[in-house]
Amino acid sequence: MTPQAEKALGAILSSKNYREICPDTARRVFEEALKRHKGLKEADKAARNELHxxxxxxxxANEMREASGLAGQYAREPEKAVSEALSLHASTRERSDCMKALYDKVFEKGMPGSIFDYACGLNPLYLASIGVKTVRGCDIQGGCVRILNEWAACAGWDLQAECADVLSYLVPGSYDMALMMKLLPLLEGQRTGSAAKLLESCPAKRILATFPTRTLGGRNVGMEGHYTAFLHDILPHGIRIEDEFTQGTEKCFLLTKEM
Ligand SMILES: C[S@@+](CC[C@H](N)C(=O)[O-])C[C@H]1O[C@@H](n2cnc3c(N)ncnc32)[C@H](O)[C@@H]1O
Known part of the structure; x- marks a missing residue:
């Protein structure tokens, strides 16, 4: 990249909303924008839009500050602190009314001892709070990762998160279950073919893949049928759908993988 482009990328990396973002992701998005746009100004705008x-x-950034502050409240009012923190990330906020029902169904054959949560947002807070023994996760939003690790230290949970891009991260070890919640279409939009690759490389026999059935604004635009067809299209050989159900505004698929 030219020195001017490096400077523009540096400005993104020091901005309020992206100062904790995975630097490799910001660079990847910026370099892709530079390929698609002639002027630096247009590329900068396109990169910021994509990161958003x-x-x-x-x-x-304000929600991250609030969620971080709530960790200290956990010892006094655990349930309230967890539910308030979960309401500060759009994805866990959207499932707040049916979180318990969703996981009761996912864990009906027993709670897994270990879970890896891809692009986790704040979801691992819920998993650790209901007693999943070992929880690991990753996300490109380093703010979420920091919050999860702060909470784990306050609550004494075996929960660790890493700031990493799923497109280039190989999960170390193996897990009883992996979660890919509201992730696969978002990932496919970043790199064609990446959703199937993630399923193939996932080191867990059971996988929960979920998809939103409404836009972030709450509109129903036929996403449920579209994403169901998408999953059927990309499902790699050796992975089968064991169960599927809809909970609130989330379509859920429980997958089993031959290992
Ligand atoms: C729709 S939210 C889902 C969060 C969480 N899985 C849940 O359902 O509660 C998408 C999350 O993916 C993260 N993300 C997006 N692209 C990513 C990538 N390439 N690698 C890792 N995380 C990513 C975002 O930062 C965001 O937290």
Whole structure:
């Protein structure tokens, strides 16, 4: 990249909303925008729009500050603190009315001992709070990752999150279950073919893949049918759908993988 482009990328990386974002992701998005746009100004705008679409839209810097502050409240009022923190990320806020029902169904054959949560947002807070013994996760939003690790230290949970881009991250070890919640179409939009690749490389026998059935604004535009067809299209050989159900505004698929 030219020195001017490096400077523009640096400005994004020090901005209020993206100062904790995974630097490799910001660079990837910026380099792709530079390929598509002639002028630096247009590329800068396109990169910021893309970063908003893939991460910024789900949680603001102020919400991160609030969620971080709630960790100290956990010891006094655990349930209230967890539910308030979960309401500060759009994805966990959207499932707040049916979180318990969703996981009761997912865990009806027993709670897994270990879970890896891809592009986790704040979802691991819920998993650890209901007693999943070992929880690991990753997200490109380093603010979410920091919050999860702060909470784990306050609550004494075996929960660790890493700031990493799923497109280039290989999960170490193996897990009883992996979660890909509201992730696969978002990932496919970043790189064609990446959703199937993630399923193939996932080191867990059971996978929960979920899809939104409404836009972030709450509109029903036929996403349920569209994403069901999408999953059927990309499902790699050796992975089958064991169960599917809709909970609130989320279409859920429980997948089993031959290992
Ligand atoms: C729709 S939210 C889902 C969050 C969480 N899975 C849930 O359902 O509660 C998408 C999340 O994916 C993260 N994300 C987007 N692209 C990513 C990538 N390439 N690698 C890792 N995380 C990513 C965003 O920062 C955001 O937290």
């Amino acid at each position: 679409r893939i991460t910024g839209a789900f949680m603001t």
